[in-house]
Amino acid sequence: MPQIYFEILGEPQGKGRPRFKKMGNFVKTFTPEETQQYEDRVIYACRMASSVMFGVKDQIKAKITAYYQIPKSCYVFHKKTNTTDLTRDGEAMLRGELRPTKKPDTDNIAKICLDALNGIAYHDDSQIVSLQVEKFYSEKPRVCVLLWGGEEDNEEVCIAR
Numbered sequence: 001m002p003q004i005y006f007e008i009l010g011e012p013q014g015k016g017r018p019r020f021k022k023m024g025n026f027v028k029t030f031t032p033e034e035t036q037q038y039e040d041r042v043i044y045a046c047r048m049a050s051s052v053m054f055g056v057k058d059q060i061k062a063k064i065t066a067y068y069q070i071p072k073s074c075y076v077f078h079k080k081t082n083t084t085d086l087t088r089d090g091e092a093m094l095r096g097e098l099r100p101t102k103k104p105d106t107d108n109i110a111k112i113c114l115d116a117l118n119g120i121a122y123h124d125d126s127q128i129v130s131l132q133v134e135k136f137y138s139e140k141p142r143v144c145v146l147l148w149g150g151e152e153d154n155e156e157v158c159i160a161r
Contacts, residue, residue, distance in 0.1 A: 001058070001150035004121055006049035008113075008143045012066035012135075013038045014104025015112040039116035046121055046145070054122040054149055061130040063146045066109050067138035068100045093137035106133040113145055121147055 016035035021028045031039075054060055074090030077083075092098045110133045114125040122128075 001148065002050075002052040002054060003146070003148040004046065004050045004052055005144070005146045006045040008038075008041055008045045008145070009141075010041075011069060011141045012104060012109050012143050013112060014108025015115065035112065038112055042113055042116035042145075043120050046117060050121075053120070054127065054147070056123050056127075058122070058127060058149045059129045060122055060127045060147055060149050062110075062114065062128050063132045064110055064113055064134075065144045066100075066106070066133070066135045067140065067142050067144070068102070068135065069141040070094070070137045070139060094139070096136055098137065100135045100137060106135060109133060109135075109143065113143065117147075 013034070016032040018029050019032055021030065070086070070090050070093050074087050074093060075084045076087055078085065086094065089098060110131060114128060114131075118125055
């Protein structure tokens with residue numbers, strides 16, 4: 001059964017709400033440009049990592065891990081040595097003891113990633129039968145996506161923070 005793993009570098013982003021524009025007697029619905037650009041980055045990262053596509057009947061499991069930038073307020077600058085260190089909270093963030101409770105929500109992170117992969121990694125995101133989404137802090141902001149099929153569990157996603 002195929003397995004696909006890739007990373008989208010940069011701050012995690014959630015799926016934006018659809019926008020509406022009145023055109024005469026009709027209403028046109030469109031995706032915000034920022035959302036479209038992020039979906040394009042997801043597609044690009046996936047295609048660079050793998051050319052595999054799951055079959056129509058495959059049951060797929062997904063694990064998405066979002067890493068947010070540690071806030072600047074968690075760094076201390078030392079003028080004498082011209083260096084920076086993490087505060088106690090910053091170190092706790094790196095160890096995974098303090099986790100992000102900020103936007104975007106985990107469901108919106110999953111939505112933008114899984115919607116973008118329709119027709120790219122699988123035929124439809126309805127094939128996803130199991131989904132795990134987690135948020136952490138890191139010095140390298142990114143979103144890691146792991147897709148796999150079959151009965152086995154796979155926990156090897158983006159371990160290094």
